[in-house]
Structure formats: C-alpha cells, structure tokens
Amino acid sequence: MRNNELKSALRMAVPEPSPLFGDTIRKTLQKLADTDTVKESPMIHARAKRRTALLVLAIIVTVAIIATGATLLATNLFSVTMGDTPANAASLVQYTLAEETIGDFKVTVKEAAYDGMALYVLCSVRDMTATQPLESFTADTGERYLTESANEKIRNRNVSSWRDGLWIDGQYVSMPSMSVSLEQPGDENGELLYYFKYRLDQAPINLTGTAVEIALPIGEQQTNETLLKDAESGMPQKPDTGTIAFNLDCSTSDQVTKAHPDVQAEGINWTATANQVVYSPLQLYITLDWSIRPEVLAAYIEENGDGYYFDGEKMWDYDAVEVCGSEIMSMQLVNADGTPVFETMHGFYGCGGVSNTQAWFTFPYAPSYPETMYLAPASVNGYDMTQAVQIR
DSSP states (O other): OOHHHHHHHHHHHSOOOOHHHHHHHHHHHHHHHHOSHHHHOTTHHHHHHHHHHHHHHHHHHHHHHHHTOGGGTSSOHHHHHTSSOOTTGGGTOEEEEEEEEETTEEEEEEEEEEOSSOEEEEEEEEETTOSSOOOEEEOTTSOEEEOHHHHHHHHTOSEEEOOSOEEETTEEEOOOTTOEEEEEEOSSTTEEEEEEEEOGGGTTOOOOSSOEEEEESEEEOOOGGGSOBOTTTOOBOOOSSSOEEEEEOOGGGGGOEEEOOOOOEEOSSEEEEEEEEEEOSSEEEEEEEEEEOHHHHHHHHHHHOSEEEETTEEEEEOOHHHHHHHHHHTOEEEETTSOBSOSOOOSSOEEEEEOSSEEEEEEEOOSSOOSSEEEEOEETTEEOGGGOEEOO
C-alpha cells in the first residue's frame, strides 16, 4: 500500500482524535515499547511483522472506539470493545465475579464473557476515599475523556492495572494480537473502568469447562523484577498479591461452529482461501490465508526500491501488505450476487488485522446466514466478484 493511499484510507475511516487522546496514544505506544512482555515471548521474532501490521490496526480500532461517542463509554463490555451489543450478548455475560478491598480501593470484576474465540472482561477500580467521580470532560463530538490531572492521579495510584496479559489456570498469557485494552472514567466516585478483549484464538487458546480460573494483573502494582519466572517458559508466575482472580463458565464454547471452506480464489495480484470460518454466539470470525503473486511484488520493488527509507536508513522491506494490504482490508462479506450480507454494521467489524500471509475479519452475529457467502474486495461499482473468496 502506498503511503498516500494509507493516509487517505485513515482519513476516511477514522475521525480526528482530540489532542489529549493523541497524547494518550503516544504514551500507550511508549509503554508498549518499554514493556518486557515482548522479551518473554519465544515467538516474537516469527511474529514481528504480523504484530507490526496489527498494531497499526489496533490503534485505528482504539481511535474509532473513542470517537464513537459517550453513549458507548459506560454501558457494557461489548459496546465498548466491539462497538456493538449483539442481540443475544446478555445470555453470555456473567456478573460480579470477584470483589476485593485493597487499602482504600475496591476492585470488582463487574462483567465477563467468553464466546469460544475471545475473552471479554470489565473491571472496576474505585478509590473509596473519593468524594466525586474522576475528572473528565466531554468534547463537542460527544467523546468523554479523563482530564490530564485525572490521568496523573491514576498514574500515581498504587492499585491499578499494571501489566498487559493475564493468567489462565495459573499459566501466563501475553496479550494476543488484535486484543483491546481501554480505560474510562466510571460513574461512581473515584472509579476507573478497565475494558478488555483478549483474542485468545490468536494465542492460540481455547477455553473449556465451567470453572476456568482467570487472574488479571489488577491490584497492588508489581514490578517485573519482583515477579518469579517459570523455569521452563520464562513467563512470569502468578504473584501472591497484585491480581484479582475469578472462575468463569466457558461452556458456551459448545455453541461455536467451525468450518474450513478452503476454496482457492485467484485474484489479479494474489491468491486466497478461507482457512477458517467460526460462527460464535457473538459474531462471525473469518481467517483468510493469502499470498501475493511473486511477480507482482518483484515489479513493485523494481519500481519503488527494496523498502522504505527515512533519513537514509532502511526502516522496513516492501512486502505483500505494502502492495496489496489495502485491497485485502477492503473485503466485505457478500452473498452470491455481490450484495453485502449486512446493509449496515454499527460495530468495529470488517478486517481487524492483516499480515503477509493471513487476514482476520469479524462480522455481526446473525441467527442465520445466506447459503452462499463470499469475501469480495471493494471496487468502483461495489464489490469485485471476479476476485471473491468463497466463505460458505
């Protein structure tokens, strides 16, 4: 994808964030850069390019979440992390799963759910000495933000979310690709709400059983130096303090149906197949395997050089995402005649991530889907069915 095309796509897809939110994004990226999590993952080198592409999309999704408006900020864990509340979502949610008082703070796991692919959690941390809600303001567009002074107070709290990742049945799991982590002011005095969506399928982890132990690193802040490491994996062991744990019924995974169409489509610049289609109680997940035609990439490199340079230093090689990423990301779920399956989609659906070999999509839950469905790239006149990938 050329730089000007990417900029244009971002302008169309994402509203302009507030200056404070932009500052928050920069601080978040710095936190990611400073974290020890990537050092602990033995797969990080193999996944580096994929995670880089996904990081850009994660930021886009996060901006979109904030820019959707205040109506989504303090409702439920789905409306914040998905931008939508599926019709049958309430049947999956388990409420008030754990509560703990730590000094002047009360930590509560308010909501959690698992749909066979992703784990969703809403956690509250309240300063019980506070006499008013955390300082926030509402922008002209309706977005609600913590003030800088409130952010500073939160950074100085000794009870908070202190690490990405979580422990599942005692085993540490780094936050997978395409996960979401957001914090918003709550309505109660001194309350901060943490919203999480962990794409466990990307780990890959499948939860089963009626009492899976989930432990979140929320509580008294722990440092990486004080955490004991597992001798075999090198991952941090669950500490005795600093986490809040709860048992979650994950038997809803029985409601998940998986299909593997594997029908190859021949695009002009690429080939692709739908590796996996997952029908969950919350949404439809699609994993697309794709590869650029070698001659297409070779021609691009011959015309544009071997990679992107900044101040004479090569920043990255040109690859499949650079050349065809925008086309893959434009794919929409359509029926046999090219009509979108969903006339409107109010959540953060569509392509959630793309690498040089795969792309990941989500679409709304429906009680039934068309007998035949495709992923088709956008074209001037709608969707190009000559390059459509059969999904069903």
